[in-house]
Amino acid sequence: MTSRLGQGLAPFRAMLFAFHPSLLSSHPIESFDPLTYVIAVGLLAAGFIPKGRSGLRNAPIERLPMKNTLPRLIAFWVLVLAIVLPASAQTTHAFLWSAGTCMQDLGTLPGDARSEAWAINASGMVAGESSDLLAKHPHAFRWTSAGGMQDLGTLPNGSYSYAYGINTAGSVVGKSAISNVGSFPPTHAFLWTQTGGMQDLGTLPGTKGSVALAINDSDQVVGVACSLCDTRFPTYHGFLWTAATGMQDIGTLGGRSATPVAINNAGQVVGYSNPDSSNLVHAFLWTAAGGMQDLGPTGTQVFSFATGINASGNLSAILNSGPERGASWTPKNGFHNIPPLGGVGSNWVANGINDLNHVVGSSWTKGPGPWHAYLWTKAGGSQDLGASLGGMNSYGNAINASDQVVGSADIN
DSSP: OOSHHHHTTHHHHHHHTTTOGGGSOSSOGGGOOHHHHHHHHHHHHHTEEESOOOTTSOOOEEEOOOSOHHHHHHHHHHHHHHHHOHHHHOOEEEEEEETTTEEEEOOOSTTOOEEEEEEEOTTOOEEEEEEOTTOSSOEEEEEETTTEEEEOOOSTTOSOEEEEEEOTTOOEEEEEESOOSSSSOOEEEEEEETTTEEEEOOOOTTOSEEEEEEEOTTOOEEEEEEESTTSSSOEEEEEEEETTTEEEEOOOSSSSOEEEEEEOTTOOEEEEEOSSSSSOOEEEEEETTTEEEEOOOOTTOOOEEEEEEOTTSOEEEEESSSSOEEEEEETTTEEEEOOOSSOTTOOEEEEEEOTTOOEEEEEESSTTOOEEEEEEETTTEEEEOOOTTSSSOEEEEEEOTTOOEEEEEEOO
16 A cells, blocks of 8 residues: 555556656655656556556556557557656656755766655765666665765666665665566565675565665664565555564554554654555554554544654654645644645645654645645744756655755756
8 A cells, every 4th residue: 555646546656667667666645746647647548557556666567458549549649758758747866955055966876867865864875766767777876975876786686776765874775676587577675784785685475575665773674565466456564674583574453454664763663554454544653562553544634644753753644645734743642734835725745754853745835736845843834945956846755863855856
């Protein structure tokens, strides 16, 4: 399960992998752009539907017969425009924002055209991925101010990799393909260290692939393994990995799937899960002692997704399934909406929280869009971080204790 895109638009997301896999990520909302809808509508008009709804970027697609030629011709030209001219629609670069330097373009790996930053540690090291325009063979990277962008490679025989988390020591987690055969090779979670390189963390028994989404300073890793990935009803198993115990399934709230997305140094894990057999999704807080706690939605909200956790156990979150609402959560007060940049009717998401309880995310600046990264503080409210790399949109993905923010921004 994912957020809104994992509900109503999950079939579109599965189809899009063949063209723009960088749009299918562990944080799906903030990277979705108009090009996505163009391709999705074109595929749907052409008679393609997904066979699976995999958030691990390995869902195949199948083609349905169509009787009319005109819809196919229209769909063909829509796809040509969407695929041949992606750079004119949107190309993003990873950025690092701070109060002193504002938005710094982190560039790409040599020969690449686009990049995305997903995580930052206390010293300003950044993890993400870099790829060509069509994101055919992305590679995970670690960026430092002294050394720039370092290619972390792939697991043996792998054709691509993505990095989603980094800890204080600079250890990086993510996923890598374990084969270079076919369009959708299976992936395994990895742990990369400066001394040991990229380590395959495997996957849970009975599952076909895995992805690591976060790591703490004790090298505890959380992520997701997928079973029934090539069906219409895949199951996502949340896991906690340690060097001593290996990969352990942390269960669900009672439904089919669970997706842990963040872990703090106390070992508290947050994410989202189905509370029952329906498609409802609730935020959860998991501990080794207490198991998985349902944080539920609040008021008129239907869905909730925990997206980050700090040292105090306070969370960043997304509420509802449309429009999205960025929020924070505390054990004492529960959910609290964060003001958007665009006012009433906006979509906005909260993607991370630091130990100062400052929240980072993305928000419409006006309806419908563009998206801008924002930094929220109790004293200053929601601060627009702009889109100063040359394009219209920017997306805030993570924040450290120094209020350094990373994400991606359009460069054209």
